[in-house]
Amino acid sequence: MKPLFRLKGASVHFGPAHSAVRALSDVTLTISAGERVALVGANGCGKSTLLRLLHGLARPTAGQLESGSAARQAMLFQRPHLLRLSVQSNVALGLWLRGTAWQAARAGALAALERVGLAALAQRNARKLSGGQQQRVALARAWALAPDVLLLDEPTASLDPHAKREVEALIDEFSNPPAPADGAAAAMTLVFASHNLGQVKRLASRVIYLEQGRVLADLPVTDFFNDALLQSRYPAAQLFVKGELA
Numbered sequence: 610m611k612p613l614f615r616l617k618g619a620s621v622h623f624g625p626a627h628s629a630v631r632a633l634s635d636v637t638l639t640i641s642a643g644e645r646v647a648l649v650g651a652n653g654c655g656k657s658t659l660l661r662l663l664h665g666l667a668r669p670t671a672g673q674l675e676s677g678s679a680a681r682q683a684m685l686f687q688r689p690h691l692l693r694l695s696v697q698s699n700v701a702l703g704l705w706l707r708g709t710a711w712q713a714a715r716a717g718a719l720a721a722l723e724r725v726g727l728a729a730l731a732q733r734n735a736r737k738l739s740g741g742q743q744q745r746v747a748l749a750r751a752w753a754l755a756p757d758v759l760l761l762d763e764p765t766a767s768l769d770p771h772a773k774r775e776v777e778a779l780i781d782e783f784s785n786p787p788a789p790a791d792g793a794a795a796a797m798t799l800v801f802a803s804h805n806l807g808q809v810k811r812l813a814s815r816v817i818y819l820e821q822g823r824v825l826a827d828l829p830v831t832d833f834f835n836d837a838l839l840q841s842r843y844p845a846a847q848l849f850v851k852g853e854l855a
Contacts, residue, residue, distance in 0.1 A: 613680055613758060613798055614640040614663055618672035620822075621658050632658035634822040635672065640800060642680075642757070645784060647813035647830070648802040651854055655822040656802035660684065660760050663800060680798075683756040687763040689747035696722065696738070697731040700750045707754065721753035722746075725779055741772025748779050759784055761801035765808065773805075781812055806850065810834065818846040 619636045622629035633655045640646055640663075648656040661667040662674060664684045691699050700718035705711055722728045725745040730738065735746055744764060751759060764780065765773040784799040803809055809816060809830065816833040818826040826833065826843040833839070839847035848854045 611642045611677070612639050612675075613642050613677045614638075615675040616662075616669075616672065617675075619662065619669040619674055620671040621655075621662060621667055622670040629670075631822050633662065633669075636822075636824055637672075638817065638824060638827060640798065642677075642798055643796045645799040645812060645814045646801070647809040647816045648800065648819065649804070649806070649809060649816060650819040650849065654819040656819060657762050658822075659819070660762050660800065660802060663758075664760050680757040681754060682758040682760065683751035683754050684760040685744070685747050685751055685762065685764050687766050689743050691735040691743055691746060693734065693736055695732050696727060696735045696746055699735045699746060700753055703750050704753055717753050718749070721749040724752060725749045726775075739772070741768050741775060744768065744772070744776050745779065748776065748783070752783050756797060758798045758800070761799070763802055763804065766804065773808075777808055777812065784812075806834075818843070818849065820845055820849075 616636050616638050619633060620631065621633040622631050624630050636659070648659060650656055658667060662669065663676070664682055692702070697715060697718045700721050701711070701714040704714035704717050709717065719728060719731060722731055725748055727742065727745055727749065730742070735743065738746065761780065765776050768776060780799070784797050799812070801812065813830045816828055816830050817824055818833070826846040833846070834850065836847065839850065845854070
């Protein structure tokens with residue numbers, strides 16, 4: 610598979626040098642096209658910073674980040690930022706900023722809203738929607754841009770169980786569409802942070818476990834939930850999976 614991101618000893622520090630906070634320390638990893646990668650770990654372990662680094666919202670203080678410049682990316686945050694506009698305009702704006710004519714952008718936005726089941730709310734004020742609906746609007750806005758890479762930071766953390774299931778199903782559908790008739794690869798690359806280990810099992814093919822800004826385990830999803838393997842090689846990750854991490 611073609612590498613999309615390659616980190617070599619990458620570190621990210623925030624604040625003045627004498628009191629800098631180390632958000633990431635000496636991270637080396639590669640993420641390839643079509644992978645579904647879950648980032649897990651306790652609060653403050655560096656998951657969000659790693660996502661922001663991959664998306665270009667943060668820069669490495671040390672080390673290197675190499676990324677596929679041709680790959681289109683979209684990122685969703687735990688609480689999506691929606692403008693005080695209609696639902697349709699919030700989605701259309703992303704297309705317009707990319708260079709699409711406004712009328713075509715509005716048509717594309719409506720198609721994206723139909724995909725997430727919100728076309729009937731197209732003219733509603735986006736900020737008046739429920740949390741689950743707002744996250745679906747954000748997904749529609751991302752999907753409308755036809756990204757090759759979808760980055761998600763705790764996309765269902767603040768949602769009720771029903772909304773979580775809806776948003777998770779859409780993420781799964783967007784990142785793993787049916788293979789086209791010509792056999793060409795269609796799956797987008799998915800990198801997401803989550804505290805929901807059930808969600809990790811359902812969506813991920815690979816799990817990266819972080820602690821204090823360092824990668825302590827990088828395993829296929831089946832291996833990450835293999836208790837005997839974790840106990841023998843990754844005891845910190847085992848404690849996290851069991852909910853016993855101090």
